[in-house]
Amino acid sequence: MPTRKMTGRWRPAKLAAMTAAGLLTLATAAACSSSGTSSSGGSSPAATGASSAPAGGAITSFPRNETLYTSGTLYGAPSTWNPYNLGNYTTGAQGLIYEPLFLYDPSKGDLKPWLAESGTWDAANKVYTIKVRDNVKWSNGQPLTGADVAWSINSASTNAANPYNSNAAGAQAAASGNTVTVTFKSTPNYAAWDSYLWKAPVVSQAEFSKVPATQIATFADTKPVGTGPMTLLTYNATETAYQVKPDWWGSSAMGLNFKFKYLVDVVNGSNNVELGALTSGQVDWSNNFLPNINQLINGIGGYGFKTYYPNAPYMMPANTAWLEFNNTKAPFNNVNFRKAMAYAIDPQHIVNNVYGGLVQAANPTGLLPNLSKYIDQGVVSQYGFKYDPAKAKSFLAQSGYKGQQITLQVPNGWTDWMAAINTLAQDLKAVGINVQTVTPEYPQRTTNLTTGNYDMAIDNNANLDSTPWTYFQRVYNLPIQSQQTAQLNWERTNSPADWALVQRAGATPTSDTASLKATYGQLEKDFLQQLPMIPVWYNAAWFQGSTQHWTNYPSSGTANDAIPSLWRGYIGALTSIYALANLSPAPKAS
């Protein structure tokens, strides 16, 4: 556009000065008004809306010596505290606000009474009686009653949209004062019910009965009313702030007193940012996977970071990563081929070169160490596999595998898994299995796995639990549907005998450990002989704590061995709340 004459006058400098001045104002205003404010404990819900003053006084900053900064769970702006929204509830919704009846302690392998003072089966193992703790109050001042507990249980058992529906199948709860009687129509699934007791929240009947049944897991709960130790103070796109409730029942009943007044959970940044924040003392407690953190712990490099184990593997195992394949397809329908792969894989490659020694290789059964009392060591030593390329080649020779290419997939962007499949592919190629790695996007990958439209994948969807039942249900669940939407049996193994064993284990009362061990031992033997999937390594419950402002972080093998994780399904289910209460202020740096 050649121009010869220009008559217009354009004064960019002036405009720019005006814009620049205006923008800062804009940013401040927006930052102030975009933060959500919630009602503080003990009082009726405060008016929110345009008001930018946080409830609970004129707090503009958090005093460092009264604040614990945490990070590691949230990947986007906090949006809901609905404890039934298992995919999205904000860190702490379960645990700090809503609480379960019991807590599960993985180090001891038992259930600790929490909102329930006790829970007992009758002699026939058909009726479960819960004694609800006295003097527990909701944050709106109302007392917790047996009716609330009964309502929560009945919602789970009768409302299909309640995510705990299968855990409470067949249960019918009735309250009388603080005693709740749960009657089961048929033989209960004891294992699933145990999981319900420590995983599911107890919610207020008054609040939750207002929610349409179909929306119980999806409605936006931004003014949560819970029994937990904290109340939601305020939140914005980058952080959520909780305030410790002075009259929390646990202080008197459990002797748990928090030495901090505020808990601020920061939305995750990149690893650079997380490490920077930890070392500069902006974050105290991190549940992120931070590669090389073991170079900075126990005073190395001048940083006083703490991990759950003081030495390798540093982190507590949280779930099992399997090499998973579609068992209905060739060559995976051949047990020799599956064994060839099991012997071809060296998990140490992944442990050392992908995770820098922060994880550990899985037990051949894939069961987590907290369930070791159910692992039959005899079975494992007789039928277990280990890295042995020569043996892998001999199995491969008997498998009829002709060298056809098979694909191995993980979701795109899951960088540690992407690195892991590269080393797996190298190991498998070394014995002559032609593996091509692919990385579809997460929704596509999930569709592939639920419909069975895949060769091999990495998967880890059996989480830490108080019983091996969930793990074996995950492996053997029948029937196989065209879409395995329930996240069970994605490897499509069809073994009615094993599924019958899983059902038998579920119908065995938890107290009958002898029969349970026998049943699980049989399942482990079948698993190792058939290898419907190959356990490779344990993903870990990442944790690192900075001792700049707070000390006394939990450590395995000491009296203070609570589980330091704020992940969904960990805090408010495991013993994390003890870990928080046990923190004490760091001595002032000299």
Added chain:
Amino acid sequence: MRRFLSRKLITYLIAFVIGVTVDWGIPRLIPGDPVQAYLSQFSLQPAGYDALYKTMSEAFGTNGSAWDQYMHYWQSILTWNMGVSIGNFPARVTTLVGQALPYTLALLIPAIVLSYILGNRLGAAAARRKGLDNSVLPLGYVFQAMPYPWLALIIPYLLAVVWHVFPLSGGYSNSLLPTWSWTFIGSLLTHWFLPFLTVFLVSLGGWAIGMRNLVIYELENDSSRYLRALGARERVIRRYAYRNASLPQLSGLALQLGVVVGGNIVTEIAFQYPGLGKLLYTAIGNKDYFLLQGIFIFIIIGVLIANFIIDLVFISIDPRTRLSMQGAPA
């Protein structure tokens, strides 16, 4: 003029309709079912799965026939309802964008406008003075050739990690709550500076070189020669050259401002700056196609408005454009 405006408006309207249609298709075209992927985190039995699936589909408007969905989508857009995010379910897209937009505007508008002003000055000066040219030109090329990701690593490395002059990342300090206080504004400013500097530096080289080359072209073209032949003073000729050269630069500026709504994703990621670029990146990472869809609408509107403004500016300052728009031979 009115004819021109109405013609332009129709063109933009068509572009908008196409844009919204493409946008509507995003979560529907993408292989894999986002709702299914989301619900896979719930470990549900089939009955519960079906119940939740139905609720979620209603929230996302993915139930019903394709035509109903499409009409419903238009209705939502026209009522300024950009839908719901799945990664932050049930947060509304407008809420999330509203939280992020101010940061992006405060970061990018000053960076672009200031680099535009300084870059043009530098470029024009370089075209005038040989000595300056020898330093501005190579430096300009180096800045222009620098990959954003690199600069966004080097600058914080030096200024935040090696020398602790500025904070490494974030929009403001975690220890503060957003309030009208000097502490908070100070925190905003120190966190703003490094990402601003990155965008500013990379942009600066481009503007300077663009201006330098345009002015040199203008100084050498026939009209300048003619003016010279007429005996005009060199200062006058330069002023004309500078003005003529500003026009293409100006359209570049308007386009830059048009896409500001998309954020500067690389810089915002490297500095974890809580703007739209980071929101977009989070949406991509979470496979939050519904949030992506919502942000997309804002970008479309931003680009179309910017283009429209360019058109208006051009016809008001360039008479020839005005003539040609009115149908007279150019």
Added chain:
Amino acid sequence: MSLADTLQEPGAPIPGAPATPVATPRPRRNDFFYYGLRNKKLVFGLGLELLLVILAIVGPMISPHNTSDYFKLNAGPSGGNWLGTDFQGHDVFAQLVNGLRESYLVGALGAVSAAVVGMVLGFIAGWRGGILDEILQLLTNVIVMIPSLVLLVVVGAYLNTRSVLFEGVFIGLTTWPWVARAVRAQTFSLRSREFVDLAKLSGKRPTSIVIRDIAPNMASYLFLVVILLFGSSMLLAASYDFLGLGPSGVVSLGGMMQNANLNSALFFKEWWWFFPPGLVLTAMVASLLVANVGLDEVFNPKLRES
């Protein structure tokens, strides 16, 4: 405004290139070499570029290690690992030279595909005008409007693996509009010139007029455009790679920076991991830009330093 930005908004003028494509008479070949060899910018730019191209070609051969070899983790530069190792113990130098190669490949693919599409559509619209022209304008507007990043996410979701070919062609297919706009404007003005009228009178087919008579008059301009596209495609690819949207399983310069950023290289002060890839990329693009100015001066005698 950076080069990569420019390409994301295809309407913007290319800094460093004539905003107004000036059809200049073709320089005679002898003239070209005469002035070309005496133009310091051209010689410097091409020289540096040539060195880097040679490094990209022979680098992977002279590198003592493969990108998949494992060494000590996070080690600084040493005799064994010239540029140290990364968080998985991979050799950084091996990654650098392989990434260099990948960058050139993406750049070339991006430049060629954008130039081809842009020129074909630009010639057609400029030559035929009318309704075809209107459609092209609309198409251009739509491409300008759709953020390429969002498009990349949507298209990428269909792929099990993203290849270098895909990334290059994708970049080309989202950056052609400004080439098309410029070519259209040129063709528009050239088609009413006398020599084109003469060609028409002599009964030549339109395709042959465009190829034989119009294109050569823009040759120098088109050449500059391809060079700029080449540089900006490499930069754009680096940004995509940095965001994790690049080719899967391929070592790239942007990918190295992404890994460094994801794995706390800044914090651990592992500069050898993220500094070299960006430096090399800057050199690759800057030398192209300098050569481009030199070429511009050679093609356009008015700009030559006297």
